[in-house]
Amino acid sequence: MDARTASPVSDTLLRRLAGFTEACRHRPLTAAETDAMVTRLIDAMACAAIATGGEDFARLKATFVDERQPCTVIGGGRASLEHAAFLNSFLIRQQDWNDTYIGRNGGHPSDLIGGVLAAGEYTGKSGAEILRAIAIGQHVMLDLCDTGEVLARGWDPSTYLGIASAVGAGVLLDLSEAQLAQAISMTVVSGNILMGRTGKVSSWKGLSSAVAVRNSLFYGLLAKNGLTAPDPVFEGPFGFTRHVSGDLDLELDPQRDRTGDTHLKLYPAVYHAQGPIEAALKIHRRMNETFGEKLPAIESAHLDIYEFALRYAADTPDKWVPENVETADHSLPFLTAHSLIAGEYGPGSIARTLRDPAVRALAQKVSVSASPSFSKVWPEHTGSRLTVTAAGKTFSEEIDVIIGHPKRPMSRDTVLEKFLACASLKTDLATAQRWAEQLTDFPRLASISRALAGS
Structure with a gap:
């Protein structure tokens, strides 16, 4: 069966997720929404910039970076689409300094940015198109975090992240609504990750999100090439809601602005x-x-x-x-x-x-x-x-309220200070400042490669 010609899916929630994404992908971000997403992009890139100097990244880079490949790794180097998505997401997450969100479940929405950046560069999309895809994926992640019981049932937030990443990256891979449903279904049926960040915390803390993002892009490529996935996948006796999440009462309102709802971190800690x-x-x-x-x-x-x-x-x-x-x-x-x-x-x-x-x-x-x-x-x-x-x-x-909470938000200036402090550890201040300017100008970029490399 070919995803491009398959019958409409029967799973209600799967159909709603694909329909929500289709409704959002053609709606430009407002100026305020763009500003919120640029701030979160700069914050995520700050976390990635400082992580490029870590020992774990050096090990991964030696294995996965290949200058013959099409995608830019944050901070420099090239890799395949899937490996760039993996490395970028690892860099953003590794320092545990990127954003978070606390609803009924917790999670780190900006973990999906690394994969969306890779998908956007791979398909030659503009900065504005990529920001919109990040916003759509973030919206899905937050709505997922607001419902279900994944954490209480022992599942890692990366379980939800994979679904959100499949949506954000799928927009930039130009998946049709039918193909996107297949990519989401593949992610749902295979992407359930056990909680692995309690007790003695290990390298997996920075790897789980990267693995979820990498896999979601792989499934996007499968769906784009006509491969199909289970239906139903959320519903039914063997479905996600019965065995993983519990009931999912997703709002999925395309008119709702969720760009400013994530919580940024001033300090590099949980x-x-x-x-x-x-x-x-x-x-x-x-x-x-x-x-x-x-x-x-x-x-x-x-x-x-x-x-x-x-x-x-x-x-x-x-x-x-x-x-x-x-x-x-x-x-x-x-x-x-x-x-x-x-x-x-x-x-x-x-x-x-x-x-x-x-x-x-x-x-x-x-x-x-x-x-x-x-x-x-x-x-x-x-x-x-x-x-x-x-x-x-x-x-x-x-x-009462921490710095970075939506009730006490971090200003763009504070986020830029965070970025310059992190990027200056990788390169000289002048280069870091130019990098910051490229990221600030991200909505107007026709190509994002230099903004990723910091050159």
Whole structure:
């Protein structure tokens, strides 16, 4: 059977997803929507730029980069469509500094950007067309996160991401509505990824999204060449909703603007630590004002936070004695201890203090508990309160909404500062500034290759 001539799909949700995408693909973004997507693109590229210097990426680059191939890898080098999608997505995700979204389920919508960029370059699309495809994929990701029970059932957010990536990339691969339904179905039937970012966190934290994105593009190519997929796939006795997600009540309103709904991160750490890090840095400054530069030993530190944060950042004993950076940047006790002692938090901070005896000793003193009041209003508010005692004095800071939350958004200037700080670690400041200008001008680019390479 050929996807190009197959009968209309019977699966209601599959048909709705394909129809939603078809309705959105011809609607240009407004100026405000474009601005929101450019900001998120720059933020994602900042995360990718700093990750190009990592050891894990060096290993992957040695295996997958091939200068004879058609697609640009972020920061330079070339690869096949699928490998560029994989590498780009890995770079965006690896530092755990890219955006997040908290609905009924969590996830990282910008993880799909790497695949959409690869698909857009592969098909020669303009910057404006690529931004629109990113926005469509992000919309699907957010609507998925707002329903179902994938996290509660033990599935990774990458399970939803693959579906959203199939949509965003499928638009740029010029899939028809019928072909897009086949690509989504292939992703749904094969892309269910178990939760792998709790306890001892590993390299898989940065790989799961990249694998989901890479696979979704592969399925797009299969569908474009006439291959077909199961129908129904969401519904029925063996369907996705019965065995993976639970009921999916997707809104899928093409007129709804979701471009500004994701949460950006100021600090390179798990989302739930953004408030505690800010609170700890404020307490460090207050202690300096009180005691001078030589701070007394901290006797105790207690963190109150919403209950959901404990599931991913204070869930096992490993979080109090992290043995690698991946676990440390998902550890509320360690991140709090580091920020209290160091008085700073940025790229490379954890690597510098992972084995610091003082930080590790203080992490043992950090207690964490779920606050009923913070849990009740989460995620509309992302509250946390840190209370520290030292030399007979008590210091407390409460954060109601973290920086980067839609209620306290990061400005374009702040995102550009983040990008320049990250890109300057890869290249000189002048080149980083030119790269930032290309990304700011992304909606007007006829070709995106140079904006990807940063040249």
